[in-house]
Amino acid sequence: MADLRNRIIQASLQLFEQEGFHGATVNQIVEEAGTSKGGFYHHFTSKDELLFVIHDTFITYVLDKAKMANEAHQSPTAKLRVIIKDFVKAFDLYQAHITVFYRETIYLKPDYEILVKKKRDQFKQIIFKTIQEGKTCEEFRSDLSVEITGMAILGMVNWTYMWYQRSGAKTIDEIGDIFVDLILHAIRLEEQPPDIDFEI
């Protein structure tokens, strides 16, 4: 059997997703994880810490991926494409984490919230900077509002947690491609040559 700490996280993920952070009790979690109250509190100082761990696991993964994409590519179009594809993939890998992340942040204790917010802001800045670069080098439309466009893109992708199902008609990869296509149609200058990414 997997180690206890992980079993607790998996159990809580499933329960938080289904019942909400407050709807899922420590009792349910330990039962689902096949352990005891003591087992739980041996590995986590509180239910709040568990909530933080879930938040942190996801945002750390996503931020790292975005940083890597940002460094690995030159053109804003290529960067944005990879960042979005990676991000969308996370919605399959971290489905439950993400649901918790976007729904239960409000219950994060102040100290934990600060840690999460820091990474969350870094991620957002990578998106914003990429859009700005795209405008500067004339790959993207010059009339774009960086912030609103950035939040529009983030919204489009983030919302996926509300409806994506692994058993749905499209794979996560196809969804990612569609999002990229829509976004690039929405923000790229139309007169441009086709976007062929020689970097990949």
Place this chain on the structure above:
Amino acid sequence: MADLRNRIIQASLQLFEQEGFHGATVNQIVEEAGTSKGGFYHHFTSKDELLFVIHDTFITYVLDKAKMANEAHQSPTAKLRVIIKDFVKAFDLYQAHITVFYRETIYLKPDYEILVKKKRDQFKQIIFKTIQEGKTCEEFRSDLSVEITGMAILGMVNWTYMWYQRSGAKTIDEIGDIFVDLILHAIRLEEQPPDIDFEI
């Protein structure tokens, strides 16, 4: 002073937004509303009913607006533009309702959930149908996946509740225009004549 029922709704809206449905107690609500436990339970059978009322108020408003826009316009482009503009406006009018709607639905009791889901689905279908019509009459790209595109659009707009602030740099109207612009760039056929909406 406004009638008690409304004062309770306003108080709970503010508290649910800030503290979450479970984070806000009936005691806090009645204190904020300037009434008592008795006053609360005279107007609502339970805290759960109050949650439903908030859900229903918002989704009813939004669905009605979408129905009206759907009937008032002919071209899919025009329909979509108006639906989206109206919807975005709701994020200013119903900011707190929306936050509760998208974050606390999970705590809706089954019977209430069914009622809300029905209207929510109707709203979604109006969007989907409009996209389909746009494809059919060749205003929108023929390669669009109706569902994914629809959810992408909904995501872009819905996400607004996460970041919109009345005191921000852009008015809700400007944000609506930007969203419309991005969406139409993303989904309209490029060879088309400019979209001039004679209907308005």
Place this chain on the structure above:
Amino acid sequence: MADLRNRIIQASLQLFEQEGFHGATVNQIVEEAGTSKGGFYHHFTSKDELLFVIHDTFITYVLDKAKMANEAHQSPTAKLRVIIKDFVKAFDLYQAHITVFYRETIYLKPDYEILVKKKRDQFKQIIFKTIQEGKTCEEFRSDLSVEITGMAILGMVNWTYMWYQRSGAKTIDEIGDIFVDLILHAIRLEEQPPDIDFEI
């Protein structure tokens, strides 16, 4: 039936005395008081507050009595006699309060502790000042250490909570007289005329 708040105090007094503050549970208290958890927490914000109320009731009573005795009499001998007699009487009236006061103070939350300590110090100062006055006006031995003598007296009396029983051989009044007698023998100048308190 007496009001609930008082029934809770009485029940807790008895239970704290017998089982200790930690040994007595809120469950036991509410059962003994004939109420419920909710009833308890309606009247007290916490078990800690209840502990404070017990402390405060006793020390307030005792301090007030000492202040009155201090003002009502002139000679240090008379003052001390009355202060001690009153104080000893408190061991009958507030037997359980006192046991809690001297045994469980350590569990008082810091804010409460400060409040209690203030009154406790005032009481001690009244004793010290009286001894000092007795030395100054040559009723008491000039070689007395005010502090040690004061603490010796307080110790003698305070210890009573460890052994006094209402059903014992001596009444509380007799015990008080014996203490006064021992104390005055211990601290009064031997050559003095008999202590006749004309003030009473």
Place this chain on the structure above:
Amino acid sequence: MADLRNRIIQASLQLFEQEGFHGATVNQIVEEAGTSKGGFYHHFTSKDELLFVIHDTFITYVLDKAKMANEAHQSPTAKLRVIIKDFVKAFDLYQAHITVFYRETIYLKPDYEILVKKKRDQFKQIIFKTIQEGKTCEEFRSDLSVEITGMAILGMVNWTYMWYQRSGAKTIDEIGDIFVDLILHAIRLEEQPPDIDFEI
């Protein structure tokens, strides 16, 4: 490093004194003692046994001293003087033991309590018997109540644990002398020749 068993006792003594028996956890104790749960339970069958050991160490010491003093001296005055001086000295040697002894006895398990009570009573009887002897041989006042006087003396001395500080103005030896002086003034017949203890 001292042997583990002793390190545990020292650690618990300090922690019980500061936080109370219930306020100090086995975890804190083993951390402070530099060992582990296993180390603790290898040396003590339970936290309760540890509490007993602390009680027993102190009362055994004190009782032995009193027995010795009782045997070593003839006159009640001399006996009492030495018993009290020795006892007061214990308040410096066993400060933490004594605090625990007088504050946490209530948490002693019944079997342990019986053992401790037996020795405690023996000690008390030595005091009482000495007072009685003093009355009989007319060193002490004939009107003294043996029990009340005995408890008054014990109270005066015992209370020391509440205020004595090694860093205070008086040494433990000076405090002992003051107590002896006060007590003898309180109980000795006034017409007597000066109490010169030829036995020492």
Place this chain on the structure above:
DNA sequence: GATGAATGAGTATTCATTCAT
């Protein structure tokens, strides 16, 4: 209509103790 004292099932958390290693 309105009050607020009282309820009690339910919650997160603690901690002395055990036991396989």
Place this chain on the structure above:
DNA sequence: AATGAATGAATACTCATTCAT
């Protein structure tokens, strides 16, 4: 002898709801 992960019974406390007034 010593470890520390795991236990689970017990604890203080919360809060939506009721109901006599």
